[in-house]
Amino acid sequence: MRAAPTILHLDMDAFYASVEQASKPSLRGKAVIVGGLGPRGVVATASYEARRFGVHSAMPMAQARRRCPNGAYLTPRFRVYQAVSERVMGLLRALSPLVEPLSLDEAFVDLEAGEVAFDSAGARAAGERLRADIMAATGLSGSVGLAGSKMLAKVASEEAKPAGLLLIEPGTEREHLAPMSVRTLPGVGPVTGEHLRRAGITTVGELAEAGEDELIRMVGRSHGLGLYRMALGLDDRPVVAERDAKSVSVEDTFDVDLHDRVRIRGEVQRLADRCVGRLRSSGHSGRTIVLKVRRYDFSTLTRSETLRGPTDDPGVVREAAARLLEGVDTTGGVRLLGVGVTGLADYTQEDLFAQAEAEGAGDAIGPPRDPAAEDAEPSGPGAVDVTGITPGVAAEPEGAEGAVRGMEGDGDAVPAGAAGVAPERLWPAGSDVRHAVYGPGWVQGSGVGRVTVRFERPGSPPGRVRTFRVDDPELEPSDPLPLVGGGGGGGGA
DNA sequence: TCTGGGGTCCTTGGGCGT
């Protein structure tokens, strides 16, 4: 805990949904929900307009649709969010060398290390400037929390939402926190929250009064100590710029439970390959292979195997995953499969041998890993793919016009992702397209052989909607456009 | 009503070498 509130926490407001509203003028001021659109999808982000209907993150998509039937439902476009995020992180790094990203839309900044603020006035000025710079560069709003520790800066930005700034003066931490719900504290989720509630503890003040020993007794030593310190406003964790990844994993939830053992084996192999693709592109190898299985009843089990040395060989990971699967009973069906690798190392065992040999020959430098070859393979059913093109997710007509409905049908829409159907072009809701005549636009919905496109761009007024056949040769997927001006506001990645 | 994907960290319990 430091004497001046010079730790800044930035939290972009409803990030994915805000990016979509900035990209698509017709959605501004409307309820926008971004997430998986498949039958088992959940909400990733809801715009503030959608939140008024009770829609929130992690809510099953089906429930969101019931609460907000007229919202715009879009699949995530991670490449765009990534590009916008990089722009924002660049602004943070201009403030200080000590920037700790927590996710695409959140980060801590140590303002003192950047010598931009040493007291409350300086910190507040830096925070306001940052918010203005982010708005100018991306057209998006972020909320800023300032305090003498990471935990309090995060609490402050949460309180400042949306589009605000809050500074907690050192010395006022305990009184500030006391009336707040224990759920405000990072690390207190539904389970711990309920645990504490049953013990009569609902506020941070009550947590502090309970005392260290009592909390340790209730939730265990590590967690109890941490909770007590947080309740007192104590947190001396530094802002850490570089964090090494500890594991890499991929998983798919299937639209329908898998029963066929052969199919399950095949999916595990596919996941193993994708996982290795990720592992390699991050420049890592790993020693422990983990198989994750979520069964029909949502019970989840993991099986792991530790190898003699680290590997990034797809064959080795595939075989290990297959061995682990053999020990798992899948009768009844599985809804999710995952493959992960932990115990990461920078080099494989083979590299070490190669390095030893090279050193013997007078070359002391180990071979660099090839950072290329991110998994280009399409994701499985229900998976969200970074390209935004999501096989297996049926995009459907959305929005007020419902332009697709009422047209003569081509029979029922083919169930997306069904095995053995002729490859039909898929138009995920929200994805970017370009028409030879009408220019750039985005998919508002598709189905019954038709795709509805709204032609507008970030700087334009709300555009018009037109409907085409899904196989219209003049219509094709395209790269996203920059959010602000022509200059790299975030598109184009 | 039905629960994503990618992570981190902690706890518990067993095996094993010293």
Next chain:
DNA sequence: TCTGACGCCCAAGGACCC
């Protein structure tokens, strides 16, 4: 040779976060 304490590694599960 047997036994207990200790520390470490590994496996599995669970809570939590965005």
